[in-house]
Amino acid sequence: MASPTKNGNPPAQIPKSIKFLFGGTAGMAATLFVQPLDLVKNRMQLSGEGGAKRQYKTSFHALRSIIANEGLFAVYTGLSAGLFRQATYTTTRLGIYTSLFEYATRDGKNPSFTMKALIGCTAGGIGAFVGTPAEISLIRMTADGRVPLAERRGYKNVFNAIYRISNEEGVATLWRGCWPTVARAMVVNAAQLASYSQAKEILKNTGYFAEGLFLHFCASMVSGLITTFFSMPVDIAKTRVQNMKVIDGKPEYKGAIDVVVKVMRNEGMFSLWKGFTPYYARLGPHTVLTFIFLEQMNKNYKKLVLHDESSGGGGL
Template sequence: MIAWNPGCRVRSPAYSAGSILAHFSRPNWNSYPTEYLKTSQQLQAKKINPLHLLSSTIRHHGLGHLYTGSMAFCVSNASKSGVRFFAFDTARKYMPVDAQGKVTSLGNLNAGMIAGVAESVAIVTPGETLKTKIIDDRAGAKQYRSAIHAIRTIAATEGVAGLYRGVVPVTMKQSANAMVRFTSYNFLLGQFRAWQLPSSLSTAGAGALAGVVTVYMTMPFDAIKTRLQAIGGLERYKGTLDCVQSVIRQEGITSLWRGTTPRLARLSISGAVSFTIYEKVIEQTVKWKSVEVQSAGNQVI
């Protein structure tokens, strides 16, 4: 007989995995220059080579300039991992399953969408708005002295709503990110395991390729989000749809994929690392939970 022991409560494996993964988000300080280059490319009215932008930035402003806006980005990134994985695995519990008891592809898709909305509203939009405005500001007026000063200035001039500029494309991007990333990861992982590839290689490979798929599928949302969050975006565009139409009309539809290369470099690597850590932590947490439940049962006479 196994009895419930209030002293042996164990958190959701997914929550634990997401929380530990947040700890490993700190390497984003190292990969942040790719985010800076992507955002800078998207803010340009014309196409610019990322390598040329990189060399030009270092030559004229120094290496440290590549970390403009990094505080807002890294704090946001470190916070959203736990929310994303917790929301995804919680949502999956309520999704339909197939004959083998596995969540269906549609179920994974819906759970991914829910996870994307959760992280977008809770964490991502304010962080992205702050990062984009700081990067745009450093290239022009330089009115923000720091991230904290930027928050105060935005809140004073635009209200709290100013930090949620572009919430629609951000939510669409994060929902699509989660849907595409988790769905493609689960599909690819199943294929790799069917080929009997080593477990770690399967996880890393599926995570990296899921990152590649995610980049190409979601770049338009990212591009529109950046334009709306830029300084003057509120005056320049009437809304999300107007921004899409304006960008396509003036710069062509391919401009929606501007900044793909830097983001591709970051997400393919982070996908391999994130999912490898996630699977390992899930595996260990389930083992620990099993041991604690068994221990609780042994205490029952």
């Protein structure tokens, strides 16, 4: 239950449809800034696949190579898929999370950390299922430039990718790697959304942080670091399953567990965290920007539309 206003009445709540809209819009706005890092992360995770020589030594080497070999604007390859992913996945997960968070708030007291994590898991899993077609399109489009021209898939945009995948490989292929995608999203959202809410509470309780951009920034960076560590092994499994080709009816991997086993055996255990720098460099700012955009949209909607002058974005 929300805290009462000055006149004793409970404040009006942001409609659920608006929460979903703000969630997707915030994610899409953040993607415009971090798409190059997503590209580098995916290329790093696919480097060394199948026992081949690693194409990139470091994240900076990958970025330099991509620009040198494919051109400056190649760093935004797959942007349409990245935006569509946010429009589907992030709209769903943040909309569900903020709605469930509000429902679980009682007498002005926020849910426990365990409840936040459970809500995050639920929101992330549902969002990931909805966003898998965009996810697989993004993985393939960002990976295309690493192979010879004759072997590239050459998708023009996300809608062309979805059409061709469903037409050439079957509609079910759009959900290939769905379960590792869902598992990753549950880990990411349990860690990201719960740790963001918890970090924000802890920082505010120190007395050194007031509600505002700096608090959102610090809470987001803490959340991004925790999320990166726990989600990377699942993410590399997801990336390779969704990028794999089926040759003569035989897929490169049997599933996510097969990816993890082969990576550990052929590339070493720490390869499960390959691309940690671009992953965090992408996830950290993306988390920061998404939550900042979301908080500001919520805050301004409450102020301008609901005429609620209380501080805070409300909902996270």
